Amino acid sequence: MSCVYLYRGVRMESSREFIPDPELGLLEQVQEVLRYYNYAYRTEQSYCAWIIRFLNFYDSPQEPAQMGITEVEEYLHYLQEHENASTSTQRQALNAISFLFQRVLGIELTAIAPSRSKRHLKLPTVLTQEEVSQLLSQLRGQHLLMAQLLYGCGLGLMECIRLRVKDIVFAEGHVFVNAGKGGYDRTVPLPRLITDQLQAQVSRVIQLHKEDIVEGYGEVYLPQAVAFKYPLAAMDVNWQFLFPASKISSDPRSGKRRRHHVMESGLQKAIKTATSRTNIEKHVTCHTLRHSYATHLLEQGTHLHLLQKLLGHKDVKTTEIYTHLMKKNVHDVQSPLDTLTEEQG
Known part of the structure; x- marks a missing residue:
């Protein structure tokens, strides 16, 4: 089903298959859409938490439908610069916010990439x-x-x-x-x-x-x-x-x-x-x-x-x-020429 929306004076089409009940509160609409698309309960909790944080980020909260790419990018920049959020954490926030705009409000956002974190790559712990x-x-x-x-x-x-x-x-x-x-x-x-x-x-x-x-x-x-x-x-x-x-x-x-x-x-x-x-x-x-x-x-x-x-x-x-993380390194690698020589010998 294709629906037409008016966003900042621009007609936009969305291919949403499910439209939440407009009589519900915003978070209830988010939950309704998440459940329709069978998102995990943990994902529901995470998305709702990120959406609340995003909306509370602004001192004078606007109607979500009046926000857009500028506000999203500003929030992601804040996460990176002031909370030292990793790229992974920024992506979690972006996924939740994108869901709000695209699946709930029917507003398409152009591609937004999380800012590259200043953190050094942390290698995972591995047991022998x-x-x-x-x-x-x-x-x-x-x-x-x-x-x-x-x-x-x-x-x-x-x-x-x-x-x-x-x-x-x-x-x-x-x-x-x-x-x-x-x-x-x-x-x-x-x-x-x-x-x-x-x-x-x-x-x-x-x-x-x-x-x-x-x-x-x-x-x-x-x-x-x-x-x-x-x-x-x-x-x-x-x-x-x-x-x-x-x-x-x-x-x-x-x-x-x-x-x-x-x-x-x-x-x-x-x-x-x-x-x-x-x-x-x-x-x-x-x-x-x-x-x-x-x-x-x-x-x-x-x-x-x-x-x-x-x-x-x-x-x-x-x-x-x-x-x-491998124990083997370049010093442990044997040249194929040496292997060939051994086989011929």
Whole structure:
């Protein structure tokens, strides 16, 4: 559906497919559009927070429809110069503000690039394989299995938390990451070492799901598009979360009583505690295991572009950062001429 808007005296067309209720407040309209397009609840919270900060930035707030590129660029400049915001943080703000203008207000903004941060590139923390072994040895049960998935599959924290039963494809030996890093689907090899543990976890989920059905529950949250196309999927065990919460809770959006996935804070605390019990003198987080996965694969000879696909990076330049973390350096590289000479000898 094409709609025409009058913006600062200029007729503009927008290809928005959904128009929020104009009777709602601005933030409520933002939420309505976000939910229509099935944005994650965390994204909704983040976007609303950035939009509030943007609108409160001006001492005499204007109507958002009277703002434009000038105000957006001024705010991004402020973030960089006065809050020392990284390029990544500026991009988060820009994504939220662009959503407000383009998806909610129907105002097209020309391309705006975040200012390049003055910060020096900070390399991520990476563990050696010996340190990974130390860390895993201090974990138990579900937290151990989750940490093994982070390191063994290169998953981000929320990618692991949001896995569903159907995402573990035992027959083909891979894990399906749905709308993971960068919003892209990808598949990664399933570590053979944890196959039995994963099968046991799936069995526990199946049993728990049966108990929930008996209690009158059993429905799980689904993306809107999936729920519309497959109305019975919410009760299908294959769509249940692989790491379900211990209790039924109310959905913050719909109010429905469901069993959601576990909170990420549990694994974060477990990793922190496990690290304190080792002699690892590094700042270790859940994401450190993903960084370590990437670096170790490069050290083992994995091609950079293949690693890009495994990690779900949109741009290979993001993946290239791990080349700076490899133990191997130019002094370890052997000339192909020397190899040729050795073979002939």
